[in-house]
Amino acid sequence: MIIKYFSWIKEHIGKSEEQIELPDHIKNVNELINYLNEIDEKYNLILDKKELIKIAVNKTYSSFDTNINDNDEIAFFPPVTGG
Amino acid sequence: MTKNSPLIKIKIQNEDFDVSVETKMLQQTNTGAIVNFVGIVRGYDEKNDQIIDSMTLEHYPGMTESEIEKIIVESYKKWELTGITVIHRVGDLKPSDQIVFVGVSSKHRQNAFNGCNFIMDWLKTKAPFWKVEEKNNKKNWVSFNESDNQALKKWEK
Numbered sequence: 001m002i003i004k005y006f007s008w009i010k011e012h013i014g015k016s017e018e019q020i021e022l023p024d025h026i027k028n029v030n031e032l033i034n035y036l037n038e039i040d041e042k043y044n045l046i047l048d049k050k051e052l053i054k055i056a057v058n059k060t061y062s063s064f065d066t067n068i069n070d071n072d073e074i075a076f077f078p079p080v081t082g083g
Numbered sequence: 084m085t086k087n088s089p090l091i092k093i094k095i096q097n098e099d100f101d102v103s104v105e106t107k108m109l110q111q112t113n114t115g116a117i118v119n120f121v122g123i124v125r126g127y128d129e130k131n132d133q134i135i136d137s138m139t140l141e142h143y144p145g146m147t148e149s150e151i152e153k154i155i156v157e158s159y160k161k162w163e164l165t166g167i168t169v170i171h172r173v174g175d176l177k178p179s180d181q182i183v184f185v186g187v188s189s190k191h192r193q194n195a196f197n198g199c200n201f202i203m204d205w206l207k208t209k210a211p212f213w214k215v216e217e218k219n220n221k222k223n224w225v226s227f228n229e230s231d232n233q234a235l236k237k238w239e240k
């Protein structure tokens with residue numbers, strides 16, 4: 001699975017992208033975040049700012065409840081500020 | 084050109100764009116009206132009373148284009164547009180630089196005005212771009228402006 005981070009989330013996590021092997025028991029985005037947070041507490045930012053953070057699964061807007069699998073690309077980013 | 088197949092152009096690029104070239108392209112769409120919007124990098128942050136030295140924009144390649152495409156499809160169904168061009172710059176920009184171009188053509192002016200406005204409002208809230216401003220040698224990620232969400236309400240009716 002590829003996980004991407006943008007804007008200040010990328011700066012906090014310290015990378016724009018990482019590849020992980022998704023354990024079988026992880027079924028949705030929420031579980032993924034809890035899992036990452038067990039490995040390193042820097043991912044806690046995503047839980048702390050949950051109301052602010054946007055999620056995309058395979059480049060489509062999704063939510064913390066969206067089901068995921070190992071072939072997916074997940075992205076975490078703040079509200080957009082283009083234009 | 085049939086009613087259901089407008090000319091569509093979406094570009095995410097570092098380079099500047101030429102409004103007259105884009106307008107000429109929209110003019111070729113068997114149309115009656117063109118409305119262009121050009122966004123410019125502001126040199127002053129009014130909220131924090133600070134001079135902006137430069138700005139950098141990042142985006143999410145692939146998703147940004149597909150979100151813009153969704154907005155465009157919605158817009159031409161709603162406003163009978165004959166041509167739509169969206170160009171958004173990324174990378175390093177300076178105050179007064181052009182940042183975004185939204186140009187639409189339609190047979191009638193109200194549809195062109197509304198279509199352009201609709202695309203810009205949705206682009207501000209959905210298209211994955213993020214701005215970081217440099218002020219006094221400090222970089223700050225720009226926060227989402229709640230008024231951009233409010234602007235969407237006019238399209239609910």
